[in-house]
Amino acid sequence: MRLRIIGCTGSMSGPKSAASSYLLQAIGPGEDGKDRTWNILFDLGPGSYGQLWNYIDPAKLDALILSHLHADHCGDIISMHVFHRWAPRAPKKILPIYGPVGLEQRIRQIDGDPNADYEPEFDFRELSEDNREFQIGPFKISAHEAWHTVPTFGFRVEGPSGFPADRLRDVQPLGKPVDGETAIFAYTGDTDYCESIERMALGVDLLLAEAGFLEADGTPETPICRGVHMTAERTGQLANNSGVGALIATHIQPWTEAGAVWDEVRRNWDGPFATANAGAMFVV
Numbered sequence: 001m002r003l004r005i006i007g008c009t010g011s012m013s014g015p016k017s018a019a020s021s022y023l024l025q026a027i028g029p030g031e032d033g034k035d036r037t038w039n040i041l042f043d044l045g046p047g048s049y050g051q052l053w054n055y056i057d058p059a060k061l062d063a064l065i066l067s068h069l070h071a072d073h074c075g076d077i078i079s080m081h082v083f084h085r086w087a088p089r090a091p092k093k094i095l096p097i098y099g100p101v102g103l104e105q106r107i108r109q110i111d112g113d114p115n116a117d118y119e120p121e122f123d124f125r126e127l128s129e130d131n132r133e134f135q136i137g138p139f140k141i142s143a144h145e146a147w148h149t150v151p152t153f154g155f156r157v158e159g160p161s162g163f164p165a166d167r168l169r170d171v172q173p174l175g176k177p178v179d180g181e182t183a184i185f186a187y188t189g190d191t192d193y194c195e196s197i198e199r200m201a202l203g204v205d206l207l208l209a210e211a212g213f214l215e216a217d218g219t220p221e222t223p224i225c226r227g228v229h230m231t232a233e234r235t236g237q238l239a240n241n242s243g244v245g246a247l248i249a250t251h252i253q254p255w256t257e258a259g260a261v262w263d264e265v266r267r268n269w270d271g272p273f274a275t276a277n278a279g280a281m282f283v284v
Contacts, residue, residue, distance in 0.1 A: 002168070006018065006048050011253060023055060027164065038137035044074055045076060059089055060091075063136045067146070067152055067155070067187070078107075099124070138159050144156065146191030155186065155187050157187075159185070160182065161180060168283060178245075184204040197238065207244040207247050209250070213231050215231040215232070237268040
C-alpha cells in the first residue's frame with residue numbers, strides 16, 4: 001500500500017496544507033481480473049479536492065471514506081459532486097461514500113439545499129452497527145468508534161504490502177519494510193485517547209494518528225481537549241501502547257510548531273516517527 005498526504009492541517013485549511021485528506025493506494029485485481037491501482041480517500045476537508053488532482057485523476061477514485069461529519073473533514077465533497085455531475089470526463093461509475101449515520105443529510109446542510117439530489121453520482125453507505133466491516137478492491141476495512149464530539153470512526157485497513165518500486169520515486173522512508181504479503185494501516189480520525197482506538201491500532205504497521213493539540217496547552221488539573229482531540233503526548237502514548245510499526249502525527253494546528261509536536265510524541269514513543277506534510281508519500 002502507498003499513503004499520500006493530500007491535506008493534514010488541523011481543524012481548518014492552513015498556509016501550507018489543505019485540511020484533512022489522505023489517499024491510500026494498492027495494486028489489486030480489477031473487475032476484469034487484471035491488476036490495477038485502487039484508490040481510496042479518507043476524508044475530504046476544505047481545499048483538499050483541488051490538491052487531490054495533483055496526484056491522481058479524480059475520476060479514478062474508488063471510494064471516499066469519511067471519519068466524521070465536521071466540515072474540516074468533509075467540506076470539499078460539494079466540489080467533488082460538481083465534478084462528478086458536470087465535468088466532461090466525469091466518472092461513469094457511482095462513487096461509494098462511507099460515513100456516520102446521517103451522512104446524506106449532513107452533506108445537504110453543507111450544500112445549502114435541503115432537496116439536493118446526489119444520485120446517480122454518489123452512493124451513501126452509512127456505518128451503522130451492522131455495517132462496519134467492508135471491502136473495496138484489495139482493501140479490507142473495519143470502522144472503530146472514536147472519542148470525539150460527534151459520531152466519529154477510526155479505520156483499520158488490511159491490504160497488500162509494498163508498492164511497485166518504479167512508482168516510489170519521492171517516497172519518504174519510515175520504519176522497516178513489512179515482512180510478508182499483507183500490511184495493516186490505521187487512521188484514527190479525530191479522537192481523544194480511548195480503548196477502542198487503542199484496539200484498532202494494535203500491532204499495525206503504520207498508524208496515522210491525530211495530534212491536534214499540545215499537552216503544554218493545558219494543565220494537570222485541566223488537560224486540554226479531553227474527549228475531543230489527542231495531544232501529541234497522548235498520540236505517542238497510543239503508538240507505544242498499541243505496539244505499532246511506525247507513526248505519523250497529523251491534524252496539527254497551523255499555529256503549532258512541528259518541533260513541539262515532535263518533543264511531546266517522543267516522551268512516550270521512540271519508534272519510527274514523522275509529522276505529516278502535504279504531498280508526502282509513505283509505503284505500508
